[in-house]
């Protein structure tokens with residue numbers, strides 16, 4: 001069944017989907033790592049490819065930026081495409097002094113400044129957590145690769161250019177490892193639809209010391225995160 005955002009059929013999609021933010025990154029991953037990648041969606045250029053990795057079927061699809069975008073695509077994958085697990089691979093800014101550029105952050109949980117979870121009308125606030133199963137596998141894979149990795153709570157923010165430039169320090173105080181813009185919605189969708197999700201991030205910038213990575217450096221460091229994600233399928 002097609003949706004307004006996805007022209008693929010149910011059997012075009014694997015049970016596991018890797019989701020980078022950038023659809024061209026999805027294309028790059030498909031061409032670099034997958035055998036027989038087949039384009040299964042191109043609506044709005046949100047490219048999705050299905051192929052095999054070490055004999056296992058996997059789909060790689062862009063999510064776009066922000067919770068509204070990943071909210072749509074991940075909901076449809078879980079609900080209408082029979083997908084069991086989504087592994088987001090992205091970048092983040094770190095809030096902590098002990099975390100270096102290119103380190104890997106595995107998001108055990110996501111906090112947020114978004115009201116995404118208000119739709120569930122819960123009598124309180126919702127703690128958005130990764131699948132424990134995927135989390136454990138990602139930690140094992142990271143240890144095996146001797147990656148510099150951190151596991152904990154991240155912030156999924158609706159705002160990249162925030163008026164109050166010091167607001168992040170309040171999250172830093174609470175031990176938040178870094179900031180990106182998608183995982184809270186992804187984890188909510190997984191919880192609501194009884195599916196699995198995990199986010200693995202590469203640190204691309206630091207709010208603490210204002211260091212940034214170049215596009216070329218990001219490409220290289222991305223490989224480690226990608227290979228950890230592929231170990232999970």
Ligand code: HPA
Pocket residue numbers: 091092093157160179180181204205
């Ligand atoms: N803020 C939000 N999202 C991000 C950042 C950031 O500093 N870096 C990478 N993704």
